[in-house]
Amino acid sequence: MISDAASSVVAERAPDGTVRSGAPVLSADHLVKRFFGQTVLDRVSLSLQAGEIRALLGENGAGKSTLINLLSGALQPDDGAIRLDGCPLALARPLDALRLGISTIRQEFSLFDDLSVKESLFAGNLPVTRFGLVDWRRMEARAVEALARLGFAIDPDRTVADLSVAERQLVEIARALTHRSRVVIMDEPTASLSPAEVERLKAIVRQLAEDGIAILCVSHRLEEVVDLCDAYTVLRDGRAVAEGKIADVTGEVLARLMVGRAIDSGRVGSQAAAGRVVFEARGLSAASDAPGAVRDVSFSLRAGEIVGLAGIVGAGRTEIARMIFGLDPVGAGAMRLGDAPFRPRAPAQAIARGVALVPEDRQKFGVFPPLGVAENFAMPKGGQGCVGGVLDRRAERRLLAQFAATLNLRSPGADAPIATLSGGNQQKVVLARWLALAPVLLIVDEPTRGVDIAAKADVHTLLRRLAAEGIAILLISSDLPEILALSDRILTLRGGRLTGERAAAEAGEETLMQLMTGELPLHTTSARLAQA
């Protein structure tokens, strides 16, 4: 259900082909990108004027990263055109974009840990003498110049690995400057910065814009977007659904535009009346003191309850799961499981107490690619139904067969390498692995990421059933409709702290989005409206 306010913004979207005042520096014209037949970007158009700071908004999976990859030459569009000053570009690789003055500052940094700052600044673009050797003197001078322009006093000879995250971010920006960029694309530039650093970064970005550089900024933090950007483009499900001037909208409207679709009416929650408290965390803090690390988190889980943990990437969701599972050390606070204190030092201890974790990155943490389906299934503690350390493969297969039926698992056979299964079926095997242990507390982190729709529905059905059987489930997901459809209660996290708790029945995507991205400073927004 899109409200009137939202649709009016959609209507304001400039009709295609309309030339706006001041020709754009960079424009994307009806870009299309497909992966394996699935359209992830559908005729997306966007333009950047010199000196403009444009926000690119959208939920996880809306297509922001793909669009950035196309603009920076990391991917090539299947259709549509990218134009610089009106001339179509064929960007075959990132270096092409860089040479044309389009710099991209990515979330995962593209610096080189073992090189010095100045070498990193000029990687791929080293100044050379007329003999083809590296011109260290010119490199040094230009590095100092670029860093000074940012008001950033740092020794260009320092090694990148020694820099703080914020410093690296600044080096990335300096790198963009050394390339004499005309367009700078920033992917979540503030995700790992402290508030003071964010302010400094904002000042620098404004300075760049004043110098005539066009900036495209991806951010989840609406507060910042409203404060920093002049214009916005909202992506949803691979389409550009709205664009306009920030001054014309409120953060609330932006949140609604990002979420967009009508709230899933299939909200069921688990029917079982929540039972006794199974798990409790009180004042839980991470041992790490990095900004954004988990701080003072308290919550409880009851038997038969699904509790959603919502937050943007980096808000601390996975970190909480890792602490409960004994993967990361707990800095402060206490946990209880059942009737006893709980402080696992290794996953084996958590497993022994009946805790199971289905991890977020299946390839990295979940499956053993060369091993067979049955072996992957029976991996916890090394095997199912062992007698004296000897495996009972028959018992394992019987158990797998039971779960294969309930999970609707499709596999070429129990011996086939799990790598030959689809993502959804791999995920089912990983889920079945833990269900076979009959856990008390099940933590699922992004259970349906990269899973097709049918498998997703299977996983949802299964989670509901497990809750009905009395398992307490902590559901971590970036997919808000998923959280809303499954959870009884929803906790929101932001920057490592709990920002709210809502019964699913009274939570909406917009409320959650606001809790996740920060309470909107309404006075700022209205002030801007008044100015306009």
Place this chain on the structure above:
Amino acid sequence: MTILAPLSAAAQRRPNHLAATLAKLAPAIFLVLLMILFTSLAPRFFSSLNLFNVLRQVSIYGILAVGMTFVILTRGIDLSVGSLAALTGLVAAVVAKGGADGRFVLPFVSGGLSWPFAALAAIVVGGVGGLIQGFFVARLSVPSFVVTLGGMTVFRGLALIVGNGGPISGFDEAFGWWGRGMIGPAPVPVIVFVVVAVLAGFVLSATRYGRAVYAVGSNPEAARLCGLNISGVLASVYALTGLAAGLGGFLLASRLNSAEAVAGAQYEMTVIAAVVIGGTSLYGGRGGIGGTVIGVLLIGVLLNGLVILNVSPYVQQLLIGAIIVGAVTFDVFVKGRVR
């Protein structure tokens, strides 16, 4: 298999399965072809006398290769096995003789102990040497290549110290039986190799521990999340290669009727080659004892056949090197297809 829903016909025809099956069978096919080739060129290659000769030649390599298979399955490497075999051979010799041929004498055991003590001493020293290396790899996260490269030199140095630079030779008959004796037509070391291989094959394929070895090798992070003791498994595989080196060292001393510090030189290269040619992936998690046995036989047959055909030893080196690179290239290629 009725328990799992069948795949569509199209999915079943994936080339992945074909490539994977081919990869598994390739070393065996190559071995058979090689044997046919040698037999046709020199019929006496295929006599039982010569074949047992091949087996005897490879049995010590084979025992070391069985241990090495565990290490490589966990993405590691152990370069120290040859040196450790030399050291443990000397340990066995010193225990058996009660000293080192007049250079020094062990206290309390004047005249030496019988072979069980000698063998046990060799195996224990091997196991401890391996475990120390395992500790560095597992608990201190030092790359196995570096740890065992150091171990290779350290053990060789210890061997020189123990033997004081010279050989220790001349053992009693019972000691010598293990390396030179026969049971029926079969040389004793061959039987020891078979027993070790069968035992290790069982451990790897049918026990919780074996599965943990594969798990740690194929995805250590996921293995940790499954509650497996990663550093325990890692340390143990180096202890196992150490035990195998101890057994190999004892057999080598017995067969040669002499132990010396330069014994077993470059065994590690032959052993690693055998494991890799046998299809155990250097990327961990794939392979097994069956392949290693084939790999060991392949190297044995190749060396023996080339000698029978009077091929220059220089060319032998070249061929083995080429086969190693070929086998690993094949492995990488198949891995690309299966993933």
